[in-house]
Amino acid sequence: MVQDMQEPSDAVTDAWVCLVRAEREVVGQIEAELKGAGFPCLSWYDVLRHLKRQPDGRSSPKEIEDAVLFEQYNLSRLLDRMETDGLVRRIPYPGDKRRQWVEITDAGRALQRRMWGVYGPAINRFVGCKLTAAEAEQLASLLLKLMQPKKD
Amino acid sequence: MVQDMQEPSDAVTDAWVCLVRAEREVVGQIEAELKGAGFPCLSWYDVLRHLKRQPDGRSSPKEIEDAVLFEQYNLSRLLDRMETDGLVRRIPYPGDKRRQWVEITDAGRALQRRMWGVYGPAINRFVGCKLTAAEAEQLASLLLKLMQPKKD
């Protein structure tokens, strides 16, 4: 297919470069805030937030992977660490011994809340303050298009 | 300051979540293509591209850091690896013995070109195909706003 072999236009390249740069820059700033406040990094928060939003505060590792776009082996070990810290608990999955539930603990919920106290304002400062409400919506909708499955 | 303590609006939170997710997803897809073609990862490309665009194919590590948003210690060791592979060369900086030049080699230029042959089309496929030209420009301009220094 010809289209696949073409070089991207300048506009597309710009968008791509800005995407990577902006993400790196904002993530860096926000991670620094979290670390400065003595909190673990965003990946821990993402897992906690995902679990907190599930019906019983539990989810399968596979679901978490999809939610936070983590590699299986990385998540497996991240959960080890979080479990060691008492933030999360692994529970056997009835009816399928391969699977398991991962359940957020009270300590996990508490940490998620405390982190949000720093994280939320940081998002506001590094994203919210830079955009109008309309621009924020526009940005989200453009980024969503990048995540749509390719038409082929 | 009150504004700093507030939680972000839903629109802002959406934009932030989409930013991280879209970046992760597209970077993942593109890295997979590069790896599949037997190439090193994007950070190597970024360094090569930055150097290639400099007047004499050379730059200081500090400049590279700013260009690619790398930590100093990571860049230092990345340059070690790239030098080992003959892609760049470190040259003493005349007049300031703390500094150095990093210069791209012919092999480095060649690799950059060959990588672009895979990378360019991949950008097109994972970014270009998802957006119109106008949308790409709009996206870039919104992302640029995120990188503007905060008004305080």
Add this chain to the structure above:
DNA sequence: TCAAATATGATGCAATTGCATAGAAACAGG
């Protein structure tokens, strides 16, 4: 029903990254 294919998680080991700090040179102020 049984072997092969698939699905889910874990793990050994190498590579990379993060953190703290070192080393060395230049600079600034007295």
Add this chain to the structure above:
DNA sequence: CCTGTTTCTATGCAATTGCATCATATTTGA
């Protein structure tokens, strides 16, 4: 000049990540 501070790069060591593969359990299908 000195001495303390800043700038630029490197590095020891611990933590994390990537890769390949294993282990176990389920599903498929011949």
